[in-house]
Amino acid sequence: MNMTITDLIPLSPLLVVTATVVLAMLGIAWRRSYSLTATITISGFLVATIVAALLLPETRQQVTPLMIVDSLSLLFTLTSCVAALFIAILAYPYLQELDDQREEYFLLLALATVGAVVMVSSNHFVTTVLGLETLSMSLYGMIAYPLHSQVAGKYPLEASVKYLVLSAAASAFILFGVALIYAATGTLTFASLQQGPDGVIAPLDPMFAVVALTMVAVGIGFKLSLAPFHLWTPDVYEGAPLPSTAYLATIGKAAMFVVLLRYVEASDALAYPAVLSLFTFIAILSMLAGNLLALMQDNLKRILAYSSIAHMGYLLVALIAGYYASGTLSVEAVLFYLLAYVVMTLGAFGVASVVSSSAKEFDVIHDYRGLFWREPWLAAIMTGMLLSLAGIPLTVGFIGKFYVFFAGVESGLWLLLAAMVIGSGIGLYYYLRIVYRMLMPEKDRDPFREGGVESLSSYGVLVLLFVMLILFGVYPTPLVTLIESTSAGL
Amino acid sequence: MILALLIAVLFVGGLLAWVSESLDPRFPRMVALITIVIDLLLMLSLLGAQEGVSPWLVSFETDWIPRFGISFFLAADGLSVLLLLLTAFLGIIAVGSAWNEINQRTGFFYFNLLWTLAGVLGVFTALDLFLFFFFWEVMLIPMYFIIAIWGHENRNYAAMKFFIFTQVSGLLMLVSILGLAYFHFLQFGSFSFNYQDLLAVDVSTGLSFWLMLGFFISFTTKLPSVPLHSWLPDAHSQAPTAGSVILAGILLKTGAYGLIRFAVPLFPEASMEFAPVAMTLAAISILYCAKVAFAQDDLKRLIAYTSVSHMGFVTLGIYAWNEQALQGAVMTMLAHGLSAAALFMLAGGLQHRIHTRKMSEMGGYWASVPRMSAVALFFSVAALGMPGLGNFIGEFLALLGAFQANVTVTVVSAFGLILASVYSLWVIQEVFHGELRADQQHSQGLKDLDNRELVYFAAMMLGLLWMGLYPQSFLSLSQMSLENLLADTGVAVQALVVAP
Numbered sequence: 007m008n009m010t011i012t013d014l015i016p017l018s019p020l021l022v023v024t025a026t027v028v029l030a031m032l033g034i035a036w037r038r039s040y041s042l043t044a045t046i047t048i049s050g051f052l053v054a055t056i057v058a059a060l061l062l063p064e065t066r067q068q069v070t071p072l073m074i075v076d077s078l079s080l081l082f083t084l085t086s087c088v089a090a091l092f093i094a095i096l097a098y099p100y101l102q103e104l105d106d107q108r109e110e111y112f113l114l115l116a117l118a119t120v121g122a123v124v125m126v127s128s129n130h131f132v133t134t135v136l137g138l139e140t141l142s143m144s145l146y147g148m149i150a151y152p153l154h155s156q157v158a159g160k161y162p163l164e165a166s167v168k169y170l171v172l173s174a175a176a177s178a179f180i181l182f183g184v185a186l187i188y189a190a191t192g193t194l195t196f197a198s199l200q201q202g203p204d205g206v207i208a209p210l211d212p213m214f215a216v217v218a219l220t221m222v223a224v225g226i227g228f229k230l231s232l233a234p235f236h237l238w239t240p241d242v243y244e245g246a247p248l249p250s251t252a253y254l255a256t257i258g259k260a261a262m263f264v265v266l267l268r269y270v271e272a273s274d275a276l277a278y279p280a281v282l283s284l285f286t287f288i289a290i291l292s293m294l295a296g297n298l299l300a301l302m303q304d305n306l307k308r309i310l311a312y313s314s315i316a317h318m319g320y321l322l323v324a325l326i327a328g329y330y331a332s333g334t335l336s337v338e339a340v341l342f343y344l345l346a347y348v349v350m351t352l353g354a355f356g357v358a359s360v361v362s363s364s365a366k367e368f369d370v371i372h373d374y375r376g377l378f379w380r381e382p383w384l385a386a387i388m389t390g391m392l393l394s395l396a397g398i399p400l401t402v403g404f405i406g407k408f409y410v411f412f413a414g415v416e417s418g419l420w421l422l423l424a425a426m427v428i429g430s431g432i433g434l435y436y437y438l439r440i441v442y443r444m445l446m447p448e449k450d451r452d453p454f455r456e457g458g459v460e461s462l463s464s465y466g467v468l469v470l471l472f473v474m475l476i477l478f479g480v481y482p483t484p485l486v487t488l489i490e491s492t493s494a495g496l
Numbered sequence: 497m498i499l500a501l502l503i504a505v506l507f508v509g510g511l512l513a514w515v516s517e518s519l520d521p522r523f524p525r526m527v528a529l530i531t532i533v534i535d536l537l538l539m540l541s542l543l544g545a546q547e548g549v550s551p552w553l554v555s556f557e558t559d560w561i562p563r564f565g566i567s568f569f570l571a572a573d574g575l576s577v578l579l580l581l582l583t584a585f586l587g588i589i590a591v592g593s594a595w596n597e598i599n600q601r602t603g604f605f606y607f608n609l610l611w612t613l614a615g616v617l618g619v620f621t622a623l624d625l626f627l628f629f630f631f632w633e634v635m636l637i638p639m640y641f642i643i644a645i646w647g648h649e650n651r652n653y654a655a656m657k658f659f660i661f662t663q664v665s666g667l668l669m670l671v672s673i674l675g676l677a678y679f680h681f682l683q684f685g686s687f688s689f690n691y692q693d694l695l696a697v698d699v700s701t702g703l704s705f706w707l708m709l710g711f712f713i714s715f716t717t718k719l720p721s722v723p724l725h726s727w728l729p730d731a732h733s734q735a736p737t738a739g740s741v742i743l744a745g746i747l748l749k750t751g752a753y754g755l756i757r758f759a760v761p762l763f764p765e766a767s768m769e770f771a772p773v774a775m776t777l778a779a780i781s782i783l784y785c786a787k788v789a790f791a792q793d794d795l796k797r798l799i800a801y802t803s804v805s806h807m808g809f810v811t812l813g814i815y816a817w818n819e820q821a822l823q824g825a826v827m828t829m830l831a832h833g834l835s836a837a838a839l840f841m842l843a844g845g846l847q848h849r850i851h852t853r854k855m856s857e858m859g860g861y862w863a864s865v866p867r868m869s870a871v872a873l874f875f876s877v878a879a880l881g882m883p884g885l886g887n888f889i890g891e892f893l894a895l896l897g898a899f900q901a902n903v904t905v906t907v908v909s910a911f912g913l914i915l916a917s918v919y920s921l922w923v924i925q926e927v928f929h930g931e932l933r934a935d936q937q938h939s940q941g942l943k944d945l946d947n948r949e950l951v952y953f954a955a956m957m958l959g960l961l962w963m964g965l966y967p968q969s970f971l972s973l974s975q976m977s978l979e980n981l982l983a984d985t986g987v988a989v990q991a992l993v994v995a996p
Contacts, residue, residue: 379601398663399633408626408670412564415674423671431664438640438659442652445645486563 009070016067016075019058019083020123026050027116034109044098047112051091051119058084066495071195074129077492081341082126082264086257089348090119092467093256096359097249099461104364106154111249114151118144118253122261129272131184131194134265135177138229141258142173148250149242157365165245172238176228183221190214196272216280222269223284229262232288232322233295236315240303243311244369248362251307252355255314256348263321267340271496276329285326289422292319293429300436306358306369309436310351313395316429317347323422324410330417337493339409342485346394346406346478353391353471357384360464371440376448385444387472394475396437397430401479498538499556499570499621502580503614505535510610517603525598528591528606532613536584542577543973551980552623553577560627564677565688569624573977575826578970579620579753582833585959586745587613592952593841594738597848598646605646605738608638612742619750623691625673625758629666632750636662639739639747647734654727654734661727665717672710675703676762694762695984701765708763708770715759718751721811722781725804729792732800733853737844740796744803745837749829752810756825756981760817764985767815774815775902779909782808786915790922795843795853799836802879802919805912806832806887812909813894817985821897822978823971824890830970831878831886831963834956838875842868845949846927849942855923860932865944869928871953876920878960881913886963 014021030046033039062080069075094115101108121141128134150166184194190211191198199215224235231239243251269275276282296315303309321343328336361368361384368374378385394403407430414423478485509531516523542553555571572580590609598605615635622628636659644655673689679697680688688694699707717724728748732740760767767774782805789801806828813825845868847853862869878885881892891913898906945953963970 393637396663398637399630400637404633408674411667411670412674412677415671416678427664427667427671430667431660434660434663435656438656442644442655445641481560483561483563486561490563 013067013069016061016065016069017073019054019061019080019087020120020127022050022054022057023087023116023120023123026054027113027120030109030113030116034113038107038109040102040108043109043112044094047116048091048094050116051087051094054123055084055087055091058087068129072130072133073124073127075127077495078264078268078341079127081488081492082260083123085260085345085348086119086122086126089257089260089352090115090122090253092352092356092471093249093253095461095463095467096252096356099459099464100247100249100359100362101151101364102459104152105156106152111148111151114144114147115249115253118148119257122257125261126264128265129196129268131188131196135181135184137261138180138265139177141261142169142177145250145254145258146170146173148253149246151250152247152364155364160247160367161245162247165242168238168245169242172228176225176235178225179221179228180225183218183223183225186214186218186221190218196269199273199275212278216278219275219278219281220284223281223288226262226266227288230259230266230318231311231315232318233291233315234288236292236295239315240299240308240311243307244305247364248307248355248359248367248369252352252359255310255355256352259314259318260344260348263318263340263344267325267337268496270325270328271337276326282326282329285322286422289319289322289326290425292316292322293425294432297429297432297436301432303436304371306354306371306374306440309371309440310354313433313436314351316433317343317351317395319429320407320410320426321347323419323426324413326422327413327417327419330419331413333416334490334493334496335409335416336413337496338486338489339406339413341489341493342409342482343406345485345489346402349471349474349478350391350394350401350403353387353468353475354395356464356468356471357388357391360384360468363459371443374440374443375446377444379448384468387468388444389441390472390475392437392440394479396434399479400476402475402482404479405482497556498542498554499572500568502535502538503570503617503621505531505538506610506614506617509534510607510614513606513610514603517601521599521602524602524606525591525595528610529588531610532584532587532591535617536581536588539577539580539584542572542580551977555623560624563687564626565686565690565693566626567624567690568627569690570618570621570627571623572621573980574973574975575753575756575977576620578826578830578974579749580617582749582830583613583616583620583746585955586741586833586837589745589837589841589952589956590738590741592948593741593844594736595948597737597844601645605642608641609738609742611635611638612642613746616746616750620753624689625676625691625694626689628758629670629673632669632754633663633666635747635750636666639743642739642742643731643735646736646739648736649734650730651734654730657727658731661717661724665714665724668710669714672707675699675707675710691758699763704763704766705770708759708766711754711759711762712767712770712774715751715754716777716811718754719748719807719811720751720804721777721807722784722804723777725781725785728804729797729800732803732840733794733796737841737848740840740844741837744800744840745833748803748807749833752807752814752825752829755811755814756822756978760814761981761985768817771815771817772902772905775812775898775905778808778811778815779905779912780808781805781811782909782912783915786912786919790915790919793854793856795846795855795858795923795927796840797853798855798919798923799839799843802839802916803832803836805916806836806879806891808909808912809891809894812898812905816894816898816901817982818897818900819975819978819982820893821901822982823974824893824895824897826890826974826978827886827963827967827970828890828894831890831960834959834963835875835878835885835887838871838953838956839879841949841953842872842875845945855926858927860928860930861942862928863932864942867945867950869924871945871950871957872928873924874957875960876924880916880920884961884964886960886967889964889967 124137227235300312324339394401397407513524513527552571618631785804792798813821
């Protein structure tokens, strides 16, 4: 199949991000300038965002068998680019005082985003794996970035190696599963389980399919840090520099979940009872384990790591609900919750990033003591993000949880709903613990926020996220309408 | 429109109060007072509204999330209006009780106070179940802040417990609400959260019990009723006085209101089958918490347990589900709102003066603070159900109605009145009678009530006397709404009574 210019137009967000990578690299080769590299990257994301937004209302196109550009992929291309833009703005002051080369961080950031955009546009295993590996490879670098710094106190190398090894293992699982599916069906498209190469139903042995799908599920479970494949999460979150953690937690997870959603929708994988029970088991375990383990933590990054495990569990509930129900409600629930999750997680890490610098990260919750009285706005934003993660009204997290509950009720998943209620109840405790720290009277001479660079634009990002959090929490109708049309096209 | 305005005024007033702190730390309390007074005046205009064809005196509806048939639907009938008035009245009292007690971060305090009240007004008027749940949760967060920031020594624990109990039980209600909305979808082809639409939904018998239970657990946690009451003593003893006033006076009533408005009418058959259990739980609440109250040394905990005990009469009245019993429940809600708020203010006032809540360290204050002691005696007597005061009317009617529904439980519950006399008088004896002991260092700074305090205690006394001597003015306001509710569920309930 030949590619034509008309094929390239739908891909333009991807091309813009790719061009950004090249430009940033050439820029660094020509002259090292921190602000120039950052500007190139940020404007590249901005252009990609605008292009994706312009394409969003119209474009529905399969570009070669490898990539699909529909409203779902464009919605998440948009989300990834906006999130990457925000992370780049947050990373700029964070890395400003790093005693090492700083420019390549933005290069890696843009490269990782290329991977994410490819992933959300793939309905073929080849592009999935390509995108996934591009994303992961860049993340290894981003996690280990302050490796040669004399002042950074964390363990970036440990985190990076841990992520490298487990991520590679996960990729191996996915590849093995994919290979089994290919062996049976002869095609690598997501719809392969339903259709053989000639459009006929493939005579796939159920046992064979279950093994293959389980392999894929295990690999994806690693990437999404679902229990019981979550063991790497807290260590990597804690050891990585904050912007990298934010990237991993938001774009990394969202892109992977979009792939999972597309795959489950296209292949009807949950029709196999064994796969369905596996997913149910993983969801329940994630919701309970994630929330329970977060109770014991004193480190903000670790708490958010465990809480992300639980949130992925909530998302799985909506995904599983999609199998039972005929409407699009569950897909909408997944998409809405995923967007809400990106906003609130980015906000929470953003606040931590604003008060930290590459030399000193303030990530123990005790550091936040009295923040309400020292910096009321920052504390208000953090409180909003945490309450949203807990699913309290007025925030987008509540609407997301409402969606997931509704999807669950529609499909009558009482067991999963019970686990979700219990998990949310436990979750309240550790979110409120952080809120309470911020409410406590401030102590004199806290060594909080020493050093580091203040940047007005990072505050702008936080305010923007906060506005989204409240706006879509109080009046979600525009977003609901957008997502409704998106999932109708799936 | 006026209902949306009532809520909006409080939200805006809250923001203004917060902002005004930067000008002068005394401004927020004035802003708060003015805001609530404006609200109260607006509410009084509702009293003149004529009942039209629809069951609501006033209503306001506009689209919110059309995807799910969720609308911004506020409406009020006589029952809601009574509770709205109670909310505004106690709101003013709460501002009064915080007037001098809260002197740190005043702006944020009154912000939280007003937003809690706004959430409560929303709960009493929302008739879209999603909107109702929204307000139900919105009132929690500011209350959490009030307890967690301005509370006493163990505030973190108390605030956390309060939040988790109400939030988790709230999620169960959310599942029930969604279940109802889904059944509406199955039967009518569209999602709806509108109260009137959902009343028409016919849920299959097996599931309706579970959905009803979701509502019941959520509302009886807030009420609270045994066995879900354990957050209340902690929250009350740790909250600042104004927080206790709001909590005991208003927040608990949202649970009772929810039972009357939603839990029973939405699931009449399931509720009536469940009534013996609910009434038994009510009787246990009445007797057990009265007994536990007697064992407390902490004055605020004692009053908190008596609250649980009195709320038992409300549950009893609601699940008897006849007009007398419901009128009794509503009167108890109003009267207990005033009497409990007043008692908490007295306890808070004592703590503010002598820095302890322990009754074992008090005694013989009548001689030094005669006005306070007399006021305390009045409200204790009101709480124990003295004829002539509002609480008597409420509990008497509740028992009278409940007697027609379930004789055994009612007879047992009636013993609660005796226990109430025991603990109420015991408090007076321990704290105000006896001799002023020489070793009481706390008592040095004890001052009698000042004029400001006397004014709002007098207002509450007048309210209780009015309820006690001329209850008809309250009963006639709620009568129409209660008759409507009974008529809606009547068919179902009668069918159930005839069946055996």
